[in-house]
Structures are given as structure tokens and as C-alpha cells.
Amino acid sequence: MPSILSISALEKHYKSGLTALGGVDLEVERGEIFALLGPNGAGKTTLISIVCGTVTKTSGTVLVNGRDIEKDFRATRTTIGLVPQEIAIDIFATVWATVNFSRGLFGRAPDPVYIEQLLRDLSLWEKRNSKIIELSGGMKRRVMIAKALSHEPELLFLDEPTAGVDVNLRRDMWAMVRKLRDKGVTIVLTTHYIEEAQEMADRVGVIDKGRIRLVEKTAALMQQLGKRRLTLMLKRPMATIPAELAEWPLELQAEGNQLVYTFKADAEGTGIPALLRRLGELDIDFKDLDTERSSLEDIFVSLVERT
Amino acid sequence: MLINRNGIWSIYRTEMARTMRTVWQSVATPVITTALYFIVFGGAIGSRMQSVGGVGYGAFIVPGLIMLTILTQSISNGSIGIYFPKFTGTIFEILSAPLSGFEAVVAYVGAAATKSVVIGLIILLTATFFVQVQILHPVWMVSFLLLTSIAFSLFGFIIGIWAKNFEQLAIIPSLVVTPLTFLGGAFYSIDMLPQPWQTISLFNPVVYLVSGFRWSFYGVGDVSVAASLGFTMGFMAACLVLLWWMFKTGYRLKP
Numbered sequence: 001m002p003s004i005l006s007i008s009a010l011e012k013h014y015k016s017g018l019t020a021l022g023g024v025d026l027e028v029e030r031g032e033i034f035a036l037l038g039p040n041g042a043g044k045t046t047l048i049s050i051v052c053g054t055v056t057k058t059s060g061t062v063l064v065n066g067r068d069i070e071k072d073f074r075a076t077r078t079t080i081g082l083v084p085q086e087i088a089i090d091i092f093a094t095v096w097a098t099v100n101f102s103r104g105l106f107g108r109a110p111d112p113v114y115i116e117q118l119l120r121d122l123s124l125w126e127k128r129n130s131k132i133i134e135l136s137g138g139m140k141r142r143v144m145i146a147k148a149l150s151h152e153p154e155l156l157f158l159d160e161p162t163a164g165v166d167v168n169l170r171r172d173m174w175a176m177v178r179k180l181r182d183k184g185v186t187i188v189l190t191t192h193y194i195e196e197a198q199e200m201a202d203r204v205g206v207i208d209k210g211r212i213r214l215v216e217k218t219a220a221l222m223q224q225l226g227k228r229r230l231t232l233m234l235k236r237p238m239a240t241i242p243a244e245l246a247e248w249p250l251e252l253q254a255e256g257n258q259l260v261y262t263f264k265a266d267a268e269g270t271g272i273p274a275l276l277r278r279l280g281e282l283d284i285d286f287k288d289l290d291t292e293r294s295s296l297e298d299i300f301v302s303l304v305e306r307t
Numbered sequence: 308m309l310i311n312r313n314g315i316w317s318i319y320r321t322e323m324a325r326t327m328r329t330v331w332q333s334v335a336t337p338v339i340t341t342a343l344y345f346i347v348f349g350g351a352i353g354s355r356m357q358s359v360g361g362v363g364y365g366a367f368i369v370p371g372l373i374m375l376t377i378l379t380q381s382i383s384n385g386s387i388g389i390y391f392p393k394f395t396g397t398i399f400e401i402l403s404a405p406l407s408g409f410e411a412v413v414a415y416v417g418a419a420a421t422k423s424v425v426i427g428l429i430i431l432l433t434a435t436f437f438v439q440v441q442i443l444h445p446v447w448m449v450s451f452l453l454l455t456s457i458a459f460s461l462f463g464f465i466i467g468i469w470a471k472n473f474e475q476l477a478i479i480p481s482l483v484v485t486p487l488t489f490l491g492g493a494f495y496s497i498d499m500l501p502q503p504w505q506t507i508s509l510f511n512p513v514v515y516l517v518s519g520f521r522w523s524f525y526g527v528g529d530v531s532v533a534a535s536l537g538f539t540m541g542f543m544a545a546c547l548v549l550l551w552w553m554f555k556t557g558y559r560l561k562p
């Protein structure tokens with residue numbers, strides 16, 4: 001079976017002359033949650049918009065389930081749901097009307113039972129007869145999600161789903177996204193919140209200046225690039241690091257009260273047991289210790305800075 | 308899915324529902340305007356005018372008046388239908404749907420034209436309260452009503468796609484269409500004009516619309532029915548070609 005989304009050599013030059021995508025290659029696998037991470041103006045929305053048909057590509061190919069998004073647009077678009085970055089709904093329509101409208105628009109026959117369940121899942125059922133103008137921002141965002149899911153898509157694009165959303169709603173959304181994935185829906189989301197990608201995504205793609213810089217399994221990425229730090233709170237402050245400890249990259253901090261060891265976790269181990277043994281031999285006591293893992297954020301910043 | 312019928316129907320129904328939300332505005336305005344025209348032109352002035360081509364002046368202006376309203380209504384409904392989603396950003400959903408440009412046109416223009424036809428018929432009904440109206444060729448009357456509504460809703464749709472702001476949306480109707488309609492023989496027969504205005508009038512498309520429509524009522528027109536029909540069909544075809552190009556290139560719809 002072809003992968004659900006396959007993009008090759010995709011370029012987009014806007015009429016203004018700006019190059020938003022400078023040759024993007026990307027494969028999204030069926031059933032995964034893929035997070036597209038990148039700074040403002042990286043080209044995330046442009047990429048999604050081309051796949052969904054709201055922006056025309058300049059060159060390259062985009063296949064959804066092996067079908068071309070332009071030649072076979074009926075087949076591809078039927079399988080795609082899009083929650084855009086900006087909320088845009090007819091404010092005078094009711095929740096019920098606008099969600100059913102979306103389902104019909106995507107060619108599906110009415111299914112009130114499915115729509116009812118959808119609205120219940122998104123805690124919108126009570127509001128079904130309210131006009132959009134009467135809803136809060138968070139509710140509107142959920143209506144946008146309901147509209148995108150109304151035709152039961154296989155591939156869902158969430159363009160910054162949690163921008164401007166409170167912590168509770170964010171947690172709810174994460175739970176919802178996971179539930180969708182469990183049902184077999186493939187999800188591509190863009191985000192600025194690195195913790196979101198880290199928490200949710202099976203794979204992460206980093207995009208910057210219209211190019212994909214890296215695509216990696218989230219866990220593997222954390223492991224490969226993730227640095228860890230061990231901080232030892234010393235009982236007695238040290239002025240200098242003894243020569244006997246030269247084989248470890250150590251640093252003194254907090255006026256000699258903390259000894260910091262930065263390391264990469266790899267197959268050969270961490271080097272911690274040996275370090276602790278040597279400290280014992282040297283009679284260096286510590287009252288506490290702490291380890292930290294660098295987050296995807298650090299990785300991201302280092303990647304974007306490097307280019 | 309060869310044709311997205313559910314999609315067309317969804318848009319059509321939503322557009323009609325939008326009309327119904329403002330139903331009083333949609334119906335009351337043309338009815339009141341028409342009544343005013345009858346009181347002023349039909350009653351006050353018409354009583355001092357002789358009949359035109361054997362038809363009393365009050366009755367004579369009925370087809371022209373209906374055409375006038377149909378043109379303005381079709382253009383404004385057709386243009387707002389597509390301009391508004393563009394303005395609010397909800398157009399993204401239409402563009403991302405499995406819907407061809409032609410299907411989108413059928414849905415939006417169909418809704419706009421339906422509204423125009425209904426308003427046309429309401430005006431006709433209103434007119435019967437003021438004057439004796441006679442319809443010699445009812446089938447042709449309905450055909451002209453339908454064709455004109457569709458053709459000018461298409462034209463409105465084009466304006467809606469083209470317009471970048473509300474000023475542009477209003478400029479074509481007020482700068483081009485209204486003058487052409489007033490000079491298009493809605494309130495007079497072009498025989499009544501001195502030369503060279505008679506000949507110049509023949510370049511005014513609205514003359515053909517009004518003439519054909521009036522012929523379907525009273526059997527008399529300024530130009531031949533074939534010319535009227537030919538013009539309306541030609542105009543429609545031109546709009547369709549332009550729209551085909553707009554959707555093909557994504558003109559002012561997709562960046």
C-alpha cells in the first residue's frame with residue numbers, strides 16, 4: 001500500500017517572489033501522528049495548504065494514498081480533513097448547521113447519528129443550536145475540528161491546533177488526537193509548542209526556510225541528539241576540579257557548590273557509575289543529585305541556528 | 308463520486324437559508340421599490356402619456372421594471388455569495404472540498420438565480436395590483452426570466468471573485484449596470500429616442516434583454532426575439548468561459 005502522504009520536490013514561489021517551499025520531500029506513514037515543527041514563516045501552513053488544495057503548488061508532486069492531488073482531487077480531498085490556523089466559520093450559522101454543511105460539502109450523505117457523537121465527543125452537543133457568534137474562542141476552535149472530522153477523513157491536518165488555547169483544552173485536544181489515531185486516522189499537526197510535539201508525535205519533522213531539515217522518530221531524536229546533565233550538590237565547595245577527574249567533561253557551578261557533568265546517553269552507557277566510584281575514592285561527598293534531559297526545544301533551537 | 312451532488316446541495320441550501328434569514332429585506336425592498344415606480348411612472352406620469360405600441364404606459368414598463376430588478380438582484384446575490392466567504396476566510400472549506408469549480412458555480416449561481424426569479428415573480432404579482440398585465444408567451448417569459456437571472460448571477464459571481472474590497476464589489480453595478488439599465492429601454496421604447504441615440508442604444512446589451520422580455524408579454528419588442536435570445540445566451544457563454552479560466556488558474560481564489 002502506498003504511504004498516505006507522499007511529497008516530492010515540492011516548491012512554492014508566491015507571486016510576490018517569495019519562496020515559501022524550496023523543494024520539500026516528505027513521507028507520512030499511515031496511522032501515525034506527525035508533527036511539523038518550525039519557526040514563524042517556515043512554510044508549515046503553505047505545505048498543508050497545498051496538500052489540501054487551498055494554495056496552488058509551483059512544482060513537484062503530492063500524492064495522497066498514491067493519487068495525485070490535482071489530477072485526482074476528488075479522491076484525495078474526500079480523505080482529507082483540515083483545521084486551519086485561523087478560525088473561519090460563518091458566524092451566523094448554528095453549530096449543527098455548519099457541521100452538517102461540511103459533511104455534505106465533502107460529498108457525504110447526511111448522518112445525524114455520527115454528527116451527534118462527534119459533537120458529544122467535542123463537548124459541543126449542548127451548544128448545537130447556538131450560533132457561532134455566541135461561542136467562546138475555544139468552542140469555535142472545537143467547531144472547526146468538528147467540521148474537519150464531519151466527513152470522517154483518513155488524514156487530518158491540524159495547523160497549530162492549540163495556539164491560544166488554555167491548558168485544559170489543550171490536554172483535551174491531545175487526548176482527542178490520540179483517540180483519533182487509535183481509530184486509524186493519520187494526523188499531521190504543526191506547532192510551535194515543542195512539548196506538544198514531544199508529547200504527542202510519533203515522528204517529528206523540522207522545517208525551516210521552506211526546507212525540511214530533519215525527520216526522525218521522536219524517541220530516537222531525543223536519544224540521538226538529547227544531551228543529559230548530571231548535577232551533584234557538593235557538601236563542601238570546590239575551588240578547582242581535581243586532575244583525577246580529567247577524563248569526564250565536568251564544570252563547577254554555583255561558586256563551587258555544584259559539579260555538573262554533561263553527557264550523551266548512548267549504547268556505551270552514561271559514564272555515571274565510574275564517575276561516582278572515582279568521587280568516592282577521592283572522598284568527595286555530595287548531599288543530592290539531579291539529572292536533566294535536554295528537551296526537543298534545545299534540539300530544535302540548535303538545528304535552526306545551525307542553518 | 309462523479310458529481311458531488313451532496314456538495315452542490317449543501318451550498319445551495321445554505322445559500323438559500325442565508326437568504327431566508329433576511330427574507331423580509333430580500334422581498335420587501337423590491338416590492339416597495341416597484342410599488343413606488345408604479346405610483347410615480349405608472350400613475351403620476353403614465354396617466355399623461357399615450358400608450359406605447361398599443362400598450363398602456365403602466366403595463367409597458369412592467370417587463371422593464373422586472374428586468375431592472377433581476378439584473379441588480381442577480382449581480383448582487385451572485386457576487387456576495389462568493390465574495391463573503393472570500394472576505395471572512397470561510398472559502399478555504401470550499402476550496403479544500405472535493406468540488407469542481409463548475410459544481411461550485413452551479414451551487415452558488417443556482418441559489419442566486421433562484422432568488423432573482425422568485426423576486427421577479429413577486430414583482431410581477433405586485434404589478435398586477437396596479438395595472439392590467441397580459442402575458443402572450445408565458446413559456447418564453449419564464450425562459451427569459453431564468454436565462455437572464457442565471458446569466459447575470461454568473462456575471463455577479465465573476466465580480467465577486469474579482470473584487471478585492473467592498474468598493475470594487477459595488478463599482479461595476481453602480482458605474483456600469485445601473486446606467487445601462489436606465490438607458491436600456493426599461494421605461495421607453497427606443498423608437499422614442501432621436502437619432503443617433505437610437506443606433507447607439509443598439510450597442511447597449513440591456514436593450515436586448517428588456518426587448519425580448521417585453522416581447523414575451525405584449526408581442527412587441529425593439530429588436531428581434533432571436534437577437535435577444537442570442538445575446539443572452541452569448542453573454543452567459545462568455546461568463547462561463549471566464550469562470551472556467553478563473554477556476555483553472557485559481558485567479559484571486561488561491562494564492
Ligand SMILES: Nc1ncnc2c1ncn2[C@@H]1O[C@H](COP(=O)(O)OP(=O)(O)OP(=O)(O)O)[C@@H](O)[C@H]1O
Pocket residue numbers: 014015016018019020038039040041042043044045046047085562
Ligand atoms: N498568500 C501569500 N502571499 C505571499 N506570501 C505568503 C503568502 N502566504 C504566506 N506567505 C509567505 O510564505 C512564507 C511561509 O508562510 P507560512 O504561512 O507557510 O509559514 P508558517 O510556517 O505557517 O508560519 P507560522 O508559524 O507563523 O504560521 C512566509 O514568509 C509568508 O510571509
Ligand SMILES: [Mg+2]
Pocket residue numbers: 044045046085159
Ligand atoms: Mg502557519
